[in-house]
Amino acid sequence: MTETLLTHYLIVAAILFSLGMVGFLTRRNMIVLFISAEMMLQGVAINLVTFNQYYRLNGIHPSFDGQIFTLMILTVAAAEAAIALALVVVLFGRSGSLDISLWHHLRDPGQPAVELTPSISEPARQPNWPTLPVAGLAPEENGSAEPLKPITDPLLSPEDKENPDA
């Protein structure tokens, strides 16, 4: 592994890290935010593995510390994925939306409120009512429908009819 290859890898890692940073700063969907954070972790992992292989294969520092550290990053990323996705599910259940800017007012007591620029504020949210199926009987086509009679149960005794709730 040559020094040139080392610099090549570091450049790829730098681009990946910067892209993940931009995604984390701009996007509003919580899932895309999570993906961007993982992409930054990938950039860091490329850095660690590349330096480790470079120094190890060239006999400068013969150890596996960088790769073991990357394994720890992998562990923390898995734990982060579990907790972050559980949070995403809970927040989605509360607000019905994955929009992160619905939660921008969360802060400690005494902190000033941050107002979002109006370009990204919510455009007139409609409440998410359920759509119900149409109930009842459809009128007949030929127009000769009789008015509906109440259904009488022949098994009911007369006193039951007078007091059906008993």
Added chain:
Amino acid sequence: MTETWLIPIAASLASLGIYFSLPSRWSAAQKLRRFLGLLSLMPLFLFFPMEKQLGSFGVTLHFYLLATLTCGSGFMAITSRKPIYSALWFGLVLLGTASLFLLIGAQFLAAATIIVYAGAILVTLLFVVMLAQQAGASHYDHFSHEPSLASLAFFFTTWSLFTALKNTPFAPANDNPVTHLSSDSHVAQLGIDLFTDHLIAVELAGTILLVALVAAVCIAMPPSNDKPADSEPQTPINQT
């Protein structure tokens, strides 16, 4: 390596491309803008140092293919409107990263990246997308939070990182590298290192995973309303 004064020019080109590719109110020619933004990342590749040989022809070819794949998929992942496309492009980023690991001989980490990231995290991500947002892009996917400031941050980050990379002298490689990648008993040595010198770290990692599992279950569990009065079935009002 190319001249130093070219670095801010390439970085500003790339950040302009990112600015115009991010979701915004201006929705005309979206695909064209994203394609141009993808092309605007290419000047950053100018700073690959070219004065020395990268390796054999196969290594060179595969490196450029994989670098293009990784960076391009990363760009597409952060500019996709639909989160499920972002997740799939991120899967390509993971594949590219794992292949890059394999190219420098880090075989175990290549496998671990595929298994842990693409196998576990990405599938969980797709499950969350399926649970939460099945209808493609919502209205908040068509807006960005301060894209101009974020592009400026990209510009300064890449500028500083590339300048640092250009000016940092690394310890030079040996003329005849001791190890060939094929004869390197990599995984065995890594395992020995992991389970002798770093045993406590392994145990701690297992503990972290267990704690994260418990925490995720605690967070995602719905609030329990099992008060004894509420748990009784409601009596009908009209009962005499």
